[in-house]
Amino acid sequence: MNILVCISKTPDTTAKIAFVEGNTKFDENGVQWIINPYDEWYSLVRAIELKEKNPNVIIHLITVGGADTEPIIRKALALGGDEAIRVNNTSNDSMVVAQEIAAVAKGGAYDMILTGKETIDYNSASIGSMLCALLDTTFIPNAISLDVNGNTAIVKREIEGGEETCETNIPFILSCQKGMAEQRIPNMRGIMAARTKPLKVLEATIHNETTSIQQFDIPPAKSGVKLVDPSNMDELVRLLKEEAKVI
Amino acid sequence: MVLIYIDQDEQEIKKASFEAISYGAALAKQLGTHAEGILLGTVKESVEALGKYGVSIVHQVTNSGLNNFDASVHATVVTEAAKKLGATVIVFAHNINGKAIAPAVAVKLNAGLVAGACALPKTDAGFVVTKTVFSGKAFASIKIETPIKVISVNQNSFGVIVGEGNATLENLDLPVPASKIKITSIDKIKGEVPLTEASLVVSGGRGLKGPENWGILLDLAKALGASTACSRPVSDADWRPHHEHVGQTGIQIAPNLYIAIGISGAIQHLAGVNRSKTIVVINKDPEAPFFKAADYGVIGDAFEVVPALTAAILKSKAGA
Structure with missing residues (x-):
């Protein structure tokens, strides 16, 4: 069984968010890069768990980005990916990224494609749904559990106000979130093995961007917290009613 | 069009x-x-x-x-x-x-x-x-x-x-392709507004010390007609159900009012709630980072402040 896990590079959750070049580019100075947590903790680790149950599983990793994404993809290999492809395209347009992944997936006969539910930088939650249209394959978003029985997958997913359990047959695409698996730390053996695992670089083939980022802005700082005396909750209620007008 | x-x-x-x-x-x-x-x-x-x-x-x-x-x-x-x-x-x-x-x-x-x-x-x-x-x-x-x-x-x-x-x-008459997904069960929390749709949310963190202390938070939520949420350590410890976890890896919400009780305001928590229109933070630690992201803050013991706030809301509602 071939699983394709999509890996994105994102700034660490505690990274300082700032912009340069007239607020048109993210300031990468001093930023620590990580595997997008949804891609790592949920989709990649679940794929590794499936491989631990079934040795016939092969975990293929794909990332779309420049050479600076290689430490990230090596870490994913160290965690337990078998082989990796990097498509050398630095576009920020989800449509371009999804088309690059689809081009690889079309030639790969993957039984399932796993993505995180969104990236923590652009928060678009788009790649899984775009792959669904590009590959004409079933897509189940916000998956919180996945079990595979022969050709059938049993998936639990979050819906608003609850959970839904469903079944589908391979091939399919899932976007994964909390519940799917628990975070792991790569061990020394994994880190050593990752150095020699295959990492193939493909040249970019998609160049037509459908969107372009014009500018970034940092939201204005809060004007400062207004402290209310703990013995005067009537005043807090008045502020929420008359000033904030939220109750 | x-x-x-x-x-x-x-x-x-x-x-x-x-x-x-x-x-x-x-x-x-x-x-x-x-x-x-x-x-x-x-x-x-x-x-x-x-x-x-x-x-x-x-x-x-x-x-x-x-x-x-x-x-x-x-x-x-x-x-x-x-x-x-x-x-x-x-x-x-x-x-x-x-x-x-x-x-x-x-x-x-x-x-x-x-x-x-x-x-x-x-x-x-x-x-x-x-x-x-x-x-x-x-x-x-x-x-x-x-x-x-x-x-x-x-x-x-x-x-x-x-x-x-x-x-x-x-x-509109359009061909509908057959679904390849078979839904086998739907499990919904009855009688609650889904968090993502709630306009008022009351949320608790580790400062409440244990699941047995959630009563004061639930009373406040009831007085306001608010939905309830919690921080990650609280859901990880199973004090509250996982679907209440708001934050970077939980649910991201943007209610009109978010009241955080006993939550320090780690950056990962803020990532799930910072689009809220108004944020009220109740915490006994004046150094809690959440106060920097708050509109209104109360520095005090949640076990005294929260019941007092509930009483003030009920009084205000009775008056109106």
Whole structure:
């Protein structure tokens, strides 16, 4: 069984968010890069768990980005990916990224494609749904559990106000979130093995961007917290009613 | 024409759709065109009443198979509707279902997508939509370069605008592909407003010391008519159910009012709640980082402050 896990590079959750070049580019100075947590903790680790149950599983990793994404993809290999492809395209347009992944997936006969539910930088939650249209394959978003029985997958997913359990047959695409698996730390053996695992670089083939980022802005700082005396909750209620007008 | 996807669940129109319609109607006005809706499946309530949010016509594909959500099927039908009706902008709510189909519709229509818009586009020079990025820590202005555009609107970012009028309901006959997903069970928490749709949220953290102390928080939520949430350590310790976890890896919410009780405000927690309109922080530690992100703060013991706040709310409600 071939699983394709999509890996994105994102700034660490505690990274300082700032912009340069007239607020048109993210300031990468001093930023620590990580595997997008949804891609790592949920989709990649679940794929590794499936491989631990079934040795016939092969975990293929794909990332779309420049050479600076290689430490990230090596870490994913160290965690337990078998082989990796990097498509050398630095576009920020989800449509371009999804088309690059689809081009690889079309030639790969993957039984399932796993993505995180969104990236923590652009928060678009788009790649899984775009792959669904590009590959004409079933897509189940916000998956919180996945079990595979022969050709059938049993998936639990979050819906608003609850959970839904469903079944589908391979091939399919899932976007994964909390519940799917628990975070792991790569061990020394994994880190050593990752150095020699295959990492193939493909040249970019998609160049037509459908969107372009014009500018970034940092939201204005809060004007400062207004402290209310703990013995005067009537005043807090008045502020929420008359000033904030939220109750 | 601006076409708005009307999301339904168990044959009830989702609240998020009212905001999407309001946004789409305002956008249509800005572009000098009109707004229409597309509804898949059947609903129990009046579809005509959606006119008050600004749609003149609602097209309905009344195939009961569409009452079960399947991203692939729904995206195909919405795409065919958009083509047949000649829509130039397709608007979705950026909720679970909207996120699942808007990108697929964008692919099928060769359209540029902005997922998670938080304001109307600027259309004086091109078509530039602002969205939140970096989990609410920044905004990006994104230009859509294609003739057809797809936008999903962040919940609680634009607001619901209620006017007058009724929409005309028109049946739309489109082929519906068979779903390859079999839904075997649906498990819903009864009687609660889903967190993502709640306008008032009361949330508790480790400062409450244990699940047995949640009564004061639940009383406050009840007095306000608010939904309840919690921080990650609380759900990890099983003090509260996982579906209440808000934050970077939990649910991201944007209510009008978020009251955080005994939550220090780690950056990962803020990433899930920083789009809230008003934030109240109750914490006995004056150094809690959450105070920097708060509009109102109370430095004090939650076990005294929260019951006092509940009493003040009940008193105010009784007075009004």
